[in-house]
Amino acid sequence: MVAAGRGEHLGQFTADGSRQGAAASDQVEGKPAESGKDRLQQISKGELYDRATAQKVPGRSKMNREQLIDALAKAS
Secondary structure (H helix, E strand, O other), X not given: OOOOOOOXXXXXXXXXXXXXXXXXXXOOOOOOOOOHHHHHOOOOHHHHHHHHHHOOOOOHHHOOHXXXXXXXXXXX
């Protein structure tokens, strides 16, 4: 695990894949922020499944990675 340096903040991910507590510098000026679905694309299937479990997504045990992403994006 890498520690945050001065002026940096390591945010926590919420169940929908968005970050809480991220530094304002995380968003590049002039560029739109990533959507929740874009963020979910960067997460492993195991983590997606854990988030689907936390949100009680029905049918999650039979879903592939893309289906989990779609279900989590809709649930948020």
